[in-house]
Amino acid sequence: MPDFTELKQKHRTVWASGDYDQIARGIQAVADHVVRSGCIRTGERVLDIACGTGNTALMARARGAVVAGVDLTPELLAVARRRAADAGYSDITWIEGDAENLPLPDGGFGAVVSSCGLMFAPDQQKAANEVARVTSKDGRIAIQAWTREGGVGRMFKVTNEYIPPPSGVPSPFEWGDEAKVKWLLGSAFKDYQFERYDCPEFADTPEQVADSFIDRYGPTHRAYHSLKASLSTNLFNRTRCLGGPDDDRRYDIVMMDDFIYGEPQLLQ
Numbered sequence: 001m002p003d004f005t006e007l008k009q010k011h012r013t014v015w016a017s018g019d020y021d022q023i024a025r026g027i028q029a030v031a032d033h034v035v036r037s038g039c040i041r042t043g044e045r046v047l048d049i050a051c052g053t054g055n056t057a058l059m060a061r062a063r064g065a066v067v068a069g070v071d072l073t074p075e076l077l078a079v080a081r082r083r084a085a086d087a088g089y090s091d092i093t094w095i096e097g098d099a100e101n102l103p104l105p106d107g108g109f110g111a112v113v114s115s116c117g118l119m120f121a122p123d124q125q126k127a128a129n130e131v132a133r134v135t136s137k138d139g140r141i142a143i144q145a146w147t148r149e150g151g152v153g154r155m156f157k158v159t160n161e162y163i164p165p166p167s168g169v170p171s172p173f174e175w176g177d178e179a180k181v182k183w184l185l186g187s188a189f190k191d192y193q194f195e196r197y198d199c200p201e202f203a204d205t206p207e208q209v210a211d212s213f214i215d216r217y218g219p220t221h222r223a224y225h226s227l228k229a230s231l232s233t234n235l236f237n238r239t240r241c242l243g244g245p246d247d248d249r250r251y252d253i254v255m256m257d258d259f260i261y262g263e264p265q266l267l268q
């Protein structure tokens with residue numbers, strides 16, 4: 001794999017742009033689903049990889065777990081710290097770090113979780129190896145990723161037509177493919193279970209979803225603002241048409257379509 005140092009610096013800038021926390025607050029149901037599926041228990045050590053502004057880490061803490069959250073983007077961690085303080089949780093450990101090289105000990109966590117986060121690390125094999133390394137021998141993982149076919153996947157597809165992704169970097173949406181996930185994690189875990197489901201509504205209409213992503217979601221927001229006016233208008237209009245009447249999958253009842261993740265039976 002090439003050296004992704006520069007790319008990760010770009011990723012930090014992208015994720016810090018817009019207002020990701022507002023998006024995160026709209027998808028709390030994702031974090032809730034991950035934490036429930038991970039059967040997070042009181043007192044157990046839980047790591048949330050690519051925790052962003054803390055959705056999943058905070059929910060694990062609310063269940064009584066001893067929680068650490070790691071993320072590449074310091075601006076998002078600052079928001080996570082504020083949210084934790086507001087919730088009265090002074091004991092969550094927030095770490096600035098890379099999912100591909102976690103500054104954490106081997107086998108330190110009974111449960112490792114990630115909600116639409118781990119998928120964005122460009123060296124997928126390294127990230128998968130790190131998940132296995134930091135999970136304890138009797139531990140389990142619950143990892144969620146957007147699928148290529150789902151709403152976010154289709155939004156990225158449109159955005160990529162305007163700002164092509166860097167060559168040699170695998171698509172984040174490969175984490176939304178069961179076979180690829182099994183291949184990446186290999187024999188690190190005893191058993192794998194996958195579930196696809198729809199995210200509960202995120203906004204009332206496809207147009208509202210598109211507006212919100214253009215305003216707030218780093219990758220879409222950044223693409224929109226870095227294009228010439230005519231192209232950004234075009235991107236905006238096309239994004240707003242996603243999930244519309246001509247699309248076979250709408251946004252307005254259920255949102256963001258499918259997730260995929262391993263469930264607690266992933267015993268090592």
Ligand SMILES: C[S@@+](CC[C@H](N)C(=O)[O-])C[C@H]1O[C@@H](n2cnc3c(N)ncnc32)[C@H](O)[C@@H]1O
Nearest residue numbers: 015024050051052072073098099115117120121
């Ligand atoms: C869509 S956000 C998800 C945040 C959070 N998990 C949530 O559910 O709201 C993607 C997150 O991945 C983080 N990220 C991207 N690449 C990363 C990497 N290599 N290591 C750690 N975090 C990374 C970003 O900083 C961002 O916070």
